[in-house]
Amino acid sequence: MKTYLECIPCFVRQAYDALRQVTGDEELMHRVLRRVLAASAEFRMDLSPPEMAQAIHRIIREETGDPDPYAEIKARSNAAALRLLEEARPLVEGATDPFAMAIRFSIAGNIMDFALTSNMDELDLSSLVERTIRKTLDDAAVDALRQAVREARTILVLGDNAGEIVFDRLLVERMLPAKVLYAVKGSPVINDATRDDARVSGMDRLAEIVDTGNDAPGTLLAQCSATFLEHFKTADLVVAKGQANYETLSEADRDLFFLTQVKCPVIGRDLNKPVGSWVVQYHRGGGHV
Amino acid sequence: MKTYLECIPCFVRQAYDALRQVTGDEELMHRVLRRVLAASAEFRMDLSPPEMAQAIHRIIREETGDPDPYAEIKARSNAAALRLLEEARPLVEGATDPFAMAIRFSIAGNIMDFALTSNMDELDLSSLVERTIRKTLDDAAVDALRQAVREARTILVLGDNAGEIVFDRLLVERMLPAKVLYAVKGSPVINDATRDDARVSGMDRLAEIVDTGNDAPGTLLAQCSATFLEHFKTADLVVAKGQANYETLSEADRDLFFLTQVKCPVIGRDLNKPVGSWVVQYHRGGGHV
Structure with a gap:
């Protein structure tokens, strides 16, 4: 975009x-x-x-002069999310459609991005669950993603922020037994998840952690490492989380799914969705990959 | 400031x-x-x-390449305000305290500033009156201004926007029979009132119109004409309308009254008032003038 x-x-x-x-x-x-x-x-x-x-x-x-100015904010986000995770898990497991509920919590986790402007301690599960349950999702897109997960042997999840990565565990758990690669940033930028957050969140025990090889939010293919690009090219399924991944991959030359909250009117117009909506969107890359 | x-x-x-x-x-x-x-x-x-x-x-x-890009917006603001003025006048005249009500409408008129971001046609008197009546004003400051008006032979009102100038008529009418000077900008800037607006609004039939001699919003004394500065110095009473006048005169070296809505947190902190509040504030200039 x-x-x-x-x-x-x-x-x-x-x-x-x-x-x-x-x-x-x-x-x-x-x-x-x-x-x-x-x-x-x-x-x-x-x-x-x-x-x-x-x-x-x-x-x-x-x-x-600080290589990671948001380290403390990321640590607080992860801690808050870990505190909520154990309460959230039974809600996923007990749901009529656990896969869809896991997607909901994974998108809800994107709220942790507000770490930058709000008080983490005020975030409680009840408000998160309330948002998580009442939001409209595109059922057909959820079913398409479910089917793609079933058929995939390798899945690359492009992560977004610290905190959010904790909730992504619920989704990655539903992707097993496929081999899941979870991509973090090559080095710190804002509150984006890095390898440190993959460890703290426990994501490294579910997925192989890979990194983009650079410090751009989202996935700027032109700057990504050869190793990362190989994963991006060869994964059977790519799931890209958050606005920055949408912004950097909305014209990507391979099929993928976007999972994001629409937080700004520009992206809302691009996706033809109102600000505040939650998006599960299949992107067709034209089959050139 | x-x-x-x-x-x-x-x-x-x-x-x-x-x-x-x-x-x-x-x-x-x-x-x-x-x-x-x-x-x-x-x-x-x-x-x-x-x-x-x-x-x-x-x-x-x-x-x-347009010397007055907001000419049309100013014309629409004035037209909308003139349409509302005739409905507003009986509310002032029938009020228990017509002077205080005139101040309220004069501050309410500051809403016309939203011309820049909203639809003028949606502004109806009922919403304006609702705002006008429910706002808290500092009664002691209103009484101090009332007293200052009574004692003044010459009053200089520092105007703000087009549209707003129409509502200021209600206040200026309550200042008579003092000699009132109403200051507009020397040349167009945003939607600030100029001599054209003084004519369209009918203000020129109540007050002598003077101008700052420059194109700054508010009253930047360092740039004002000698004529304007003489008026500013010699008027018995100065009433400064709107945020820009507060920003440029908050350290002015003469007594004056500010009438404004608090539209931004920075000015709110400076005035120690929450955003959204309406201010009638006496400023003491230290007696150096």
């Missing part, structure tokens, strides 16, 4: 909000914001929005 | 929103946004936010 003009104010807002989470140093913030503004002015609109996020978070890491 | 880091994302957002109102030309918009981003990066934080708005709107006027 290309970048829209509408994304530009959002880049600056997100940079400010993300920065506010990791420092109270006004001079440092101003220095970062000045660089973000300059980088936004130069940004090529044919690139996808996560490429701007990548640039912003490189600036934040450089200026703060 | 100085500019806070929090204002920076808002500058970019406001530029985008304002631009969207006057053009659908994506290339033009991108050109303007790039210049706004660069200007925001260079902006001196010891200046007040309206100085950034002045820069942004100079860029918009330059790039669109």
